[in-house]
Amino acid sequence: MSEFHFLGSAQIPKGWELRRLKHVGTVLSGTGFPHDYQGNEDGEFPFLKVSDLSAPGSEKWVSYAANTVDREMAKELGASIVPENSIIYAKIGAALLLNKRRLLSRPSCIDNNMSAFVPKIVLPEWALWWMTILDFSEYVNPGAIPSFTEGQQKELPFLVPPLKTQRRIADYLDRETARIDALIAEKEKMLALLEEKRTALISSKVTRGLNPDAPMKPSGLDWLGDIPAHWGILPIKYVAQVGNGSTPAVDNPEYWGGGGLPWLNSSVVNDRYVAGAVRRVTPLALKECHLPIIEPPVVLMGITGQGKTRGKVTVLTFKATLNQHLAFIKPMKRILSAEYLRYVLVMAYPFLRSESESGGSTKGAITCDQIAGFRIPCPSIEEQYEIVGSIKEDEEKFTGLYKEVSSSLMLLKERRAALITAAVTGQLDPEEMAA
Known part of the structure; x- marks a missing residue:
């Protein structure tokens, strides 16, 4: 497979250049973070770990970490202070294959499971969107523990349009993905509510049976609550x-x-x-x-x-x-x-x-x-069969709804990915993005 396969048969727009990561910025590697240095929350610089890439509120920008260091501690550790507007990502292990990239909103340090790309001649927002379409699994060392050397990172392909175009595309993707993300969040909430309702319905029938007017009695079990008196x-x-x-x-x-x-x-x-x-x-x-x-x-x-x-x-x-x-x-x-x-x-x-x-x-x-x-x-075996039959009927209804919502959710995610790829490879009409 060509390393530029994401372009398909499309031509690079006039004025765009296909370069390498090393030509448009620098790569910084993280540093080991001994346990003795951890636990400080009052330092000048966040010390980020891979887990911080998944923290709530860190879907694009990262500014908070559970640990911080001051400048002297960073010097003792030999840790680079990564400037704001750099892009950070995992470089080893299963986290590498998750393809999560984030922008730094403040100068920070990163641990030795991470790398940072510091843009020099491209806009940080453009760099983030471009790197979003790169599947790191296609470039890393295979094996039980996948890894990504600094040299391999520097050779990543990088498409560079004019600066004005970078800004236009980045702004367009910010707007459009925010709209799609809102729809995705709505669908995910619907799925969670469906699962919650399904679980509650099953729980009610398993513990109370099918007759809502049946006399009840305490079961004597905290996890169960009241049950029909004849059970x-x-x-x-x-x-x-x-x-x-x-x-x-x-x-x-x-x-x-x-x-x-x-x-x-x-x-x-x-x-x-x-x-x-x-x-x-x-x-x-x-x-x-x-x-x-x-x-x-x-x-x-x-x-x-x-x-x-x-x-x-x-x-x-x-x-x-x-x-x-x-x-x-x-x-x-x-x-x-x-x-x-x-x-x-x-x-x-x-x-x-x-x-x-x-x-x-x-x-x-x-x-x-x-x-x-x-x-x-x-309950009696006959009532058990009735309960199971009723629950299965309910589950069929929920399964149909769940599949319908899941299908629309999948289409939204596919639409989001396709939109980003089309935008950063120059396949969208500039006038459409300006609208």
């Missing part, structure tokens, strides 16, 4: 079997492959239903590693880790086994519906997370004993 409250172990699995030795080929049983890991809880398995285990593994053979329908729960998977649940609809990071909950068929149980546990997710933390220190695990002893609302 029961039972520990899961009274209405389901609970257990977990293990991981056979990964270096033993006799345990893996073939047409064996699907073997599941905790990534499956990110979907409502388990779609499939990446790996399969042999009958020998099932026997020697004492793996459970799970018959559907079953609810699976992630039980370890600090990420979101701990406490999340999914429904398994095919025969499988699993590793030690998942628990299975096999409902008694005539007493508990797997679908209903999933909805209950989705609602209980925040409580399950907090219960797996002891006195504020994260244990990072939910035990099978905790799951077995966890008390849940138990």
Whole structure:
């Protein structure tokens, strides 16, 4: 792929030049920021980290950082004082691939995971918009930890129109992207409200049933509140079997492959239903590693880790086994519906997370004993089926609305990106931008 592929078949407008970053400004590298120097909020210069690129209110300009340094501290650290109107960005790691660029509104220092471009013969606002269309992933050193050397940064392509044109385009993009961003924010708010309403509706039906006039009683559980008077409250172990699995030795080929049983890991809880398995285990593994053979329908729960998977649940609809990071909950068929149980546990997710933390220190695990002893609302199996059916009807409606809003949101983001590219590559009519 050509490094100038963003131009497509278009011609560079007359009076524009295609140059390199090193020809239009300088690149400054950041400096290590030892912990002993951190925590000062009264220094003259903000000391910016990669996380500051994502701070609220820093979508274009950055002026605030959690840490500051004075001039003497900057000198001790060997830190360059990056002038205002410079463009800062991540130069290593996953943050580099996010392609976030920001303008400095005041002189600052940056840490050694960042670089700064100091414009010399181009307008800072133009430089920011131009660099917005550059996908750094196309220029960096590949590998487990992507990185971007100063030399590579200096060779980035840079399109330079006349100064008056730079100003016109920058002002135009400021206006137009602000308008589009307002529409994007509106759509994102709509999505959040839809999700909030969907969650509230599910919660109401799971905890109160479908009859709004049913007499209520206290459940005795803080996370649950009142429930219909005719419902029961039972520990899961009274209405389901609970257990977990293990991981056979990964270096033993006799345990893996073939047409064996699907073997599941905790990534499956990110979907409502388990779609499939990446790996399969042999009958020998099932026997020697004492793996459970799970018959559907079953609810699976992630039980370890600090990420979101701990406490999340999914429904398994095919025969499988699993590793030690998942628990299975096999409902008694005539007493508990797997679908209903999933909805209950989705609602209980925040409580399950907090219960797996002891006195504020994260244990990072939910035990099978905790799951077995966890008390849940138990209407009759017939009422469970009615509740599940009603919730699914509601979810179909919400899914349609969600897809509609998400589609319009995606189109707005695509329109924004296309507009920026067209403007900074000289494909828009100057009169249109002046209007």
